[in-house]
Amino acid sequence: MKMSASAPGKLLLLGDHAVVYGRPCLVTAVDLRYRATVETLPGDTVEILTPQLDAPRRVIATAVGSSAPRETAFVEAAVARVFERAGQQTGLRVTTAGPPLSYGLGSSSAITVATVAALAALLDLDLTRAEQFALAYDAVLAVQGTGSGFDLAAALYGGTLYFVTGGKMIEPLTVPHLPLVIGYSGSKVGTVNLVAEVARRREQRPAVIDGIFDVMRHLVEDGRQQLVAGDWSAFGELMNLNQGLLDALGVNTPSLTRLIESARAAGAAGAKLSGAGGGDCMYAVHSGKVDTIAAAISAAGGDVVAVPVHAPGVRLEDAI
Numbered sequence: 552m553k554m555s556a557s558a559p560g561k562l563l564l565l566g567d568h569a570v571v572y573g574r575p576c577l578v579t580a581v582d583l584r585y586r587a588t589v590e591t592l593p594g595d596t597v598e599i600l601t602p603q604l605d606a607p608r609r610v611i612a613t614a615v616g617s618s619a620p621r622e623t624a625f626v627e628a629a630v631a632r633v634f635e636r637a638g639q640q641t642g643l644r645v646t647t648a649g650p651p652l653s654y655g656l657g658s659s660s661a662i663t664v665a666t667v668a669a670l671a672a673l674l675d676l677d678l679t680r681a682e683q684f685a686l687a688y689d690a691v692l693a694v695q696g697t698g699s700g701f702d703l704a705a706a707l708y709g710g711t712l713y714f715v716t717g718g719k720m721i722e723p724l725t726v727p728h729l730p731l732v733i734g735y736s737g738s739k740v741g742t743v744n745l746v747a748e749v750a751r752r753r754e755q756r757p758a759v760i761d762g763i764f765d766v767m768r769h770l771v772e773d774g775r776q777q778l779v780a781g782d783w784s785a786f787g788e789l790m791n792l793n794q795g796l797l798d799a800l801g802v803n804t805p806s807l808t809r810l811i812e813s814a815r816a817a818g819a820a821g822a823k824l825s826g827a828g829g830g831d832c833m834y835a836v837h838s839g840k841v842d843t844i845a846a847a848i849s850a851a852g853g854d855v856v857a858v859p860v861h862a863p864g865v866r867l868e869d870a871i
C-alpha cells in the first residue's frame with residue numbers, strides 16, 4: 552500500500568509575530584507544493600528519504616521522532632503523532648519531495664501536513680481538518696518549541712485565511728484575485744531565533760511590545776475587510792503600517808528595506824516583509840504595475856518569486 556499527499560507553502564500577509572501572542576493574522580497559501588509519499592514495509596523500521604539526505608535515515612518505529620536529525624525532524628514528529636493517534640506502528644517508507652528552493656515560504660509546515668495526511672490515509676484514519684491541524688501543530692511544537700501554527704493552517708486549508716494563534720480560529724476568506732509580487736531577499740536567521748529575540752524584547756518592555764501587538768490586531772481586522780473588498784490601496788496602507796511595526800520589533804533587515812522601498816517607489820500601494828523577518832521574503836501589493844514593481848525588486852537585488860497564491864490546501868495525490 553502506498554499513499555501520497557501534497558500541501559502548499561504560505562505567505563504571511565499581516566500580523567507577523569503578534570500571531571504568536573494570541574492575536575490574529577492573515578495568511579495566503581502559495582502554490583509551492585511539497586509532497587510526502589508513504590508505503591508500508593515489512594518489519595518495524597521506518598525509512599525516510601528526503602532530498603537533503605544522501606542516504607535514507609532508518610529508525611525503529613517505536614523510536615521515530617526521538618533524536619531525529621534536522622533533515623527529518625518534521626517528518627518523524629508527524630509520523631510519531633499519527634502512529635500514536637492510530638494506536639499502531641508499522642514498518643514504513645516515507646519519501647518527501649518539493650521545489651528545491653523554498654524561499655522560506657513554508658516547506659517544513661507543508662511537509663508536516665502532507666506527511667500527516669498521507670499516513671492517516673494509509674492507516675485508514677479518518678481525521679477532520681481540525682484533528683489533522685492538532686496533530687501537525689503538536690509535531691511542530693515538539694520540533695521547534697514555538698510557533699503559532701498559521702503555516703500549518705495554510706497548508707491544510709489552502710486559500711486565504713484569518714487565523715488566530717494555535718488554530719483558535721481558522722476562517723477561510725472569500726477574496727478577489729490577490730495582486731501580489733513576492734521578492735526573496737536572501738538567507739535568513741532561523742524563525743525560532745527571531746521569535747526568541749522578540750520574546751526577549753517583550754520581557755524587557757511588556758507594555759510597549761504588547762501595545763505593538765494590539766495595533767497589529769487592529770491592522771489585521773481592518774486588513775481583512777479591505778482584502779475581502781479588494782481595496783488594494785487601503786490594504787497597502789495597512790501593510791506599510793505593519794512594516795513600520797515589524798521594524799520597531801527589530802526583525803527588519805537592510806536588504807528587506809531595499810526591496811520594500813524599491814517596490815513602493817515603483818508604485819506599489821504597500822510593501823512589507825512576510826514572516827519572521829531577518830531575511831526571507833517581502834511582498835508588495837500593486838494595481839496593474841506588476842512588471843514595473845517586479846523589475847524594481849530585481850534591480851534592488853531581490854529574486855522575484857512568481858508563484859500563484861490562494862493555492863489549494865492539502866490533497867491526496869496518485870502515488871507513483
Ligand code: PMV
Pocket residue numbers: 563566567568569570571655656657697698699700701702742746825826827828831
Ligand atoms: O519565518 P516564517 O515565515 O515561518 O514566519 C514566522 C511567523 C511568526 O509569526 C514570526 C511565527 C509564527 O509561528 O507565527
